[in-house]
Amino acid sequence: MTPPTVLIADDDRSIRTVLTQALGRSGYQVRSTSNAATLWRWVEDGEGDLVITDVVMPDENGLDLIPRIKRVRPDLRVVVMSAQSTLITAVKAAQRGAFEYLPKPFDLKELLAVVGRALAAPAPEPVAAETPREAEERLPLIGRSPAMQEIYRTIARLTTADLTVMINGESGTGKELVARALHDYGRRRGGPFIAINMAAIPRELIESELFGHERGAFTGAMNRNVGRFEQANGGTLFLDEIGDMPPEAQTRLLRVLQEGEFTTVGGRQPVRANVRIIAATHRDLRAAIRAGAFREDLFYRLNVVPIRLPPLRERTEDVPDLARHFLERARADGLPTKSLDAGAMEALRAWRWPGNVRELENLMRRLAALCPDEVITAETVRAELAEAEPMALPGAPAAVAEGPEPLSAAVERHIRAFLAAHRDGMAPSDxxxxxxxxxxxxxxxxxxxxxxxxxxxxxxxxxxxxxxxxxxxxxxxxxxxxxxx
Missing domain, CATH: 1.10.10.60 (Homeodomain-like)
Structure with a gap:
């Protein structure tokens, strides 16, 4: 039996050599080229059982080649690899029909596993021709770390699905940005995106906010109120801090997910819920289930596709890109143009970021507004960070741990992060x-x-x-x- 043939297109000779050797040792036949024109000729001639292509090549963008390949050979799988490791690249690859997207540098074992899956996958069902809205050239999420690459790939895979998603991450990590990306590049992008924060609404009003109420349903209900489910009809409802939802509302939400309908507070007629649910929390919901504070059946209804958003301290390699991005946004908002020298970047990467990405954004805006120099130095960064947490300066010796962290230290750390994230004066009064x-x-x-x-x-x-x-x-x-x- 003739082994499958893999066609490789990449203008980097070293990558072609490594892939050719690895695939050859695994029993595949390999043909490689440095340009898109040769790859296209092989495809037209009916050669190859799988294509692995780079995005940036001297004569054509590899992403532009995918729709052409799909038109002439719809069963031919295409794997995209790229050093442009952004959410936009991952989403465009998925939108144009790529079987998988691999950011460079990639692990050879992972690539071989992808090749095996692609060759073993059944032929795709024929679908009606559709021109998807292309991902816009903007970056809703920033970061090239492996953790963020996996999130990009997950979002890209969900562009053609309508599944319920649970996003877990600490405060300030960007959970709503992930939810918006899932909506903006998903099947419901033409509908509304409605967000509601469970922790920001009095517990006794949450059911009315979610499901609406009829006139006279309770004291003060002078008119019918349309709830967030009705507002989000045909689109996405983002339930932030779902762990703070009271038990009564949990029960009603579970019914919506099970039956696809709800009744308003004080109402009798069921209302159909044509809504995609994306939930988010910073809490450990499994611990809340064990404590009796969260319904286990609701958790499994919401946790269809779990996404863990890592804290910034776990992806400090993304700090420079994020910092430059926030300084550019500050400039676009009318603040002075500023840049960071190498020492400042190292000081930022050394910080623990208890307030996560939100804390970094606030710091960059503050430096853009208040720093008198055009180039921000390490000394300036350390001085600003010292005000936020003077006992944890980058480079300071770490305290020796003696058993579990004292409760007072944990509480102090969270309060500092909370206050640092609300230096703009918008902190609540309670x-x-x-x-x-x-x-x-x-x-x-x-x-x-x-x-x-x-x-x-x-x-x-x-x-x-x-x-x-x-x-x-x-x-x-x-x-x-x-x-x-």
Whole structure:
């Protein structure tokens, strides 16, 4: 039996050599070329069982070649590789019919696995011709790190799907940007994108905000209110901080996902929900399930496609690109033109970024506005960062860890990050109550879970009067774990 033939097009001789050797050792026949014209001639002549092409070649863009290949040989799989490792490249490759996109540099084992899958995949079903809207030449997400490349590939794979997505990541990592990218390059891009933050709405109003209410449904309901589900009809509904959704709303949301319809608050007629759901959270929802604070069945309905957005400290190689991007945006908004010298870039990469990408953006805008020099130095960066967290300067000796991190240190770190992210004066006016609730709620939930719902034992462990514990459970709207009251 004749082994499959792989056609390679890349203007880099070293890449052609490495791929030819690796594929040859794996039993494939290989033909390689440095230009798109030769590759096209081979395809027209019926040669090859798989194409691996670079994007940038001297005579033609490899992405432009894919639709032509698909017209003359629709069964021929195309794998795209590119050093232009951006979301736009990944999405364009998917839109034009590539089987897979691999950012350079890539792992040879991964490439061989992709080749095996491509050759073994069944022939695609014929579909009606459609001209997709091309991805615009803008960068909704920035970063060339391996973690971000995997996110780009996931988004690209979802451009032709309508699946529910759960985005998990710390505050400030850009979860809404990922949700918008999924919408903007997906099948529902012609519909509305509606976002709602569960943590920003009073718990007693969330159901009305989501599903709307009828006139007279409750005191003060003078008119019918259209909820976010109706507003998002035909488009995408982004449920940010889904972990803060109260139990009653969780139950109603689960019904929408199961039945595809809902009723307004005070209404009787069901309303069809033609909406794609994208949810996001910074919480560990599996821990919340164990504590009885989040429905397990709802979690699995939402977690169809999970996307983990890494914190900035896990992808510091992206900091220079992000910093330059934010300085350019600041210039476009009318702030002075600034640049960063090499020392400043190193200082930025050495920082831990507790506030993640949002903290970096705020810092760049602040430096653009206030730094008197056109070139920003390491000293200037360190001085600004010292104000945010003076005990964690880049280059400062790390404290020796002795057991688990003290709770006070963890709370202090999160408060510093929160305040740093709201230096523009837009911080809420109830920080004190928010912080207390953030600590009290998991403390009581986990204690109740540990005592299997026995409030007498939980009160004793917490050092509280039983009536005080009951009041806190009620005030904090904590689900009661089934067990001994």
């Amino acid at each position: 920080i004190y109550d928010r912080v207390l609730a953030e600590v009290e709620r998991p403390l009581i939930q986990l204690t109740l879970a540990a005592t299997r719902g026995n409030q007498i034992k939980a009160a004793a462990m917490l050092g509280l009067n039983r009536n005080t514990l009951r009041k806190k459970i009620r005030d904090l709207d904590i689900p009661v774990v089934r067990g001994i009251a």
